Structure formats: structure tokens, C-alpha cells
Amino acid sequence: MTPFGPQLLGETEKALGAVLARVLDSTGLTEQQWVTLRLAGQNDGRAELVGFIADRAHSADAERIVASLTARGLITGNRLSPAGQTLLDDLRARVDSAAAPIWRDLPASDVAAAERLLNTVAGRARSVLAEWPSS
Incomplete structure (x- = not known):
């Protein structure tokens, strides 16, 4: 099992991206x-x-x-x-x-916790990007 962090988020994004690509x-x-x-x-x-x-x-x-x-x-x-x-x-x-x-069948409390966490991570990433010098 991959621990929570950039690697897990990247693996998840790639797997979901592959589903989207097929559609x-x-x-x-x-x-x-x-x-x-x-x-x-x-x-x-x-x-x-x-x-x-x-x-x-x-x-x-x-x-x-x-x-x-x-x-x-x-x-x-x-x-x-x-x-x-x-x-x-x-x-x-x-x-x-x-x-x-x-x-399907994900526990509602887990979904709510993941939603809060991912929104926090996304917001922080947007803040970092906003402070990054433009190229």
C-alpha cells in the first residue's frame, strides 16, 4: 500500500486519467x-x-x-x-x-474525509502556485 503523499496522489490521478482517456x-x-x-x-x-x-x-x-x-x-x-x-x-x-x-460502496464518512483533505491539499497547491514567480 502506498502511503499518503505526492506518490499516492500521482498514482491515483494517473489511474483515473487512464479511465478518462478510454472514454x-x-x-x-x-x-x-x-x-x-x-x-x-x-x-x-x-x-x-x-x-x-x-x-x-x-x-x-x-x-x-x-x-x-x-x-x-x-x-x-x-x-x-x-x-x-x-x-x-x-x-x-x-x-x-x-x-x-x-x-461505489465507499463509506460516506471516508468520502467526506477524503473530500476535505483533497480540497485542503488543492487549496494549498493553488496558494503555492500563486506565490511562484511567473516565468
Whole structure:
């Protein structure tokens, strides 16, 4: 058993990423494009999308990724197009179905504790990144 820390978090992220990659295989989307679609779905259209994506996904390629999704008709302006929303909804359902065996039957108290801990770790990581000098 891997002890809690960066290695365990990395192993977990890689395993979950592999499940996601299998779902995305048939769509031609990359993981970065998937993340961008999800974030675009959270943007109400008021925020400039490239900046919103760059900030939230810590992506230096946000402009290129948004442009590629715009070219596919999945993003219009600063939000998802109707086709983008349909694809996002379909993919969310497929990801949820593929990941269901991972999450099924986990004790609610363990899930709540993991959620608190991972949100704390993520918040601290964002704080460290915010203080890091820009390159």
C-alpha cells in the first residue's frame, strides 16, 4: 500500500486519467480539451474564456485549446455552443458510468474525509502556485 503523499496522489490521478482517456478515445478530444469543455460549461459567458481557462486549468496552451474547440464548433464566444453542451453532457454521463465501480460502496464518512483533505491539499497547491514567480 502506498502511503499518503505526492506518490499516492500521482498514482491515483494517473489511474483515473487512464479511465478518462478510454472514454475520450472515441471523441478525438484530449484530456486538456475535456477540461476546457468542463470549465467552459462553468463560465457564464461574462468572463473572457481563454483567461478563465488559463487560470483555472493552469494551462499555458489555453488559447490554442479554446481555438481548437471553437474550430470544432464546440465553443462560441466565451461559452459552450449547443453542440458543445450536448457533447459535455454525453461525456459526463459516460465518465460517470465508467467511474461508477471506483466510487461505489465507499463509506460516506471516508468520502467526506477524503473530500476535505483533497480540497485542503488543492487549496494549498493553488496558494503555492500563486506565490511562484511567473516565468
